[in-house]
Amino acid sequence: MSYKLFIPGPIAVSEKTYKAMATPIVGHRSKDFQNLVASVEPRLKELLYTKDPVYLSTSSSWGVMEGSVRNLTNKAVLNCGNGAFSDKWFDVSKRCGKEAGFLSFEWGKPVDPEALEKELATNKYDVVTIVHNETSTGTMSDLGEISKVLKKFPDVVSVVDTVSSFTAVPIKKDELGIDVVVTGCQKALAIPPGLAFLSPSKKALERAATVEGRGYYFDFLEFEKNAEKNMTPSTPVISLIYALDSKLDDIFAEGFDKRFARHVENNNIVREWAYGYGFELLPEEKFGSKSLNCFKNTRNVDLPAVIADLKKRFNMVFDGGYGKLKGNTFRISNMGDETPETMRELLGNLDQILPAYLK
Ligand SMILES: *Cc1c(COP(=O)(O)O)cnc(C)c1O
Numbered sequence: 001m002s003y004k005l006f007i008p009g010p011i012a013v014s015e016k017t018y019k020a021m022a023t024p025i026v027g028h029r030s031k032d033f034q035n036l037v038a039s040v041e042p043r044l045k046e047l048l049y050t051k052d053p054v055y056l057s058t059s060s061s062w063g064v065m066e067g068s069v070r071n072l073t074n075k076a077v078l079n080c081g082n083g084a085f086s087d088k089w090f091d092v093s094k095r096c097g098k099e100a101g102f103l104s105f106e107w108g109k110p111v112d113p114e115a116l117e118k119e120l121a122t123n124k125y126d127v128v129t130i131v132h133n134e135t136s137t138g139t140m141s142d143l144g145e146i147s148k149v150l151k152k153f154p155d156v157v158s159v160v161d162t163v164s165s166f167t168a169v170p171i172k173k174d175e176l177g178i179d180v181v182v183t184g185c186q187k188a189l190a191i192p193p194g195l196a197f198l199s200p201s202k203k204a205l206e207r208a209a210t211v212e213g214r215g216y217y218f219d220f221l222e223f224e225k226n227a228e229k230n231m232t233p234s235t236p237v238i239s240l241i242y243a244l245d246s247k248l249d250d251i252f253a254e255g256f257d258k259r260f261a262r263h264v265e266n267n268n269i270v271r272e273w274a275y276g277y278g279f280e281l282l283p284e285e286k287f288g289s290k291s292l293n294c295f296k297n298t299r300n301v302d303l304p305a306v307i308a309d310l311k312k313r314f315n316m317v318f319d320g321g322y323g324k325l326k327g328n329t330f331r332i333s334n335m336g337d338e339t340p341e342t343m344r345e346l347l348g349n350l351d352q353i354l355p356a357y358l359k
Contacts, residue, residue, distance in 0.1 A: 020243050061163045076126065083139060120149070170260060200224075
């Protein structure tokens with residue numbers, strides 16, 4: 001059972017990364033572990049263009065997404081929803097027993113800064129959550145425009161999910177003035193799942209100190225206390241931190257600009273290919289994600305059959321739509337280590353399969 005993933009997460013992991021995971025583990029209260037954290041943390045900060053700390057959480061991204069709601073909300077949280085992940089954040093807020101409002105947009109549409117401004121102006125909220133890159137619909141909201149709105153509401157702590165955009169496109173946390181960035185490892189970072197990241201501003205930490213019921217495992221202040229010593233609150237997934245250390249070497253060796261440009265190039269190759277078959281992008285083109293593409297199944301192909309064929313003949317898989325879009329859309333990831341050559345290999349294989357399915 002070995003095949004290459006072109007689904008938008010988890011994505012293909014390199015041999016080098018797998019090898020790094022086999023490094024013998026060390027005690028998590030040892031100097032060796034502190035050195036490991038000291039090796040990765042400053043580089044994560046550079047990648048977020050921030051002076052704020054970046055905590056390592058042994059969890060999937062949802063851990064720190066839920067944790068953000070629990071740590072920051074006194075009054076009420078506004079969850080902006082425009083796809084499966086962002087919509088679910090509203091559900092999670094309610095499950096945490098928080099007052100929550102839902103600013104809903106059609107799937108495939110970005111978060112509208114004007115609507116956001118209008119809702120925040122009601123003064124009902126002290127936290128807002130936004131998913132930068134809605135992986136379920138391949139839609140990337142405009143953080144530049146959104147941050148202009150957020151800056152008008154300094155009492156509202158902003159939380160932005162960059163799970164499938166981090167390291168694929170620049171996310172300049174401090175310049176944007178985002179309070180909390182949450183992200184994960186198994187999407188654009190191309191590490192096996194199990195590690196998540198949380199970068200809070202001073203304002204976010206100050207807020208957390210006033211909030212009751214933060215719990216323990218995702219308590220921001222517990223993270224902060226330990227991060228000051230280059231440690232984590234509890235035993236972390238050390239093998240994945242080795243993987244991260246190795247991956248950061250790759251990213252810094254390539255250079256950020258080259259990495260971002262490679263994602264754009266790969267992304268365009270897939271778009272042009274799909275347009276050639278008459279498929280349309282689900283979002284408006286300028287809001288199309290750079291780390292994946294989500295196309296409408298405008299040619300009505302039998303997606304499960306195409307995917308099964310591709311897997312059987314070429315050991316590759318892509319995605320046949322998420323949640324309520326299953327069957328009506330398909331998604332191809334270009335995150336991680338992919339190059340124009342590897343993207344063309346996938347598309348070339350699809351060229352051998354797809355024509356038989358077109359009516
Ligand atoms: C994958 C994904 C998540 C959930 O990540 P987990 O690691 O499965 O918890 C959240 N938000 C976005 C945008 C995602 O793509």
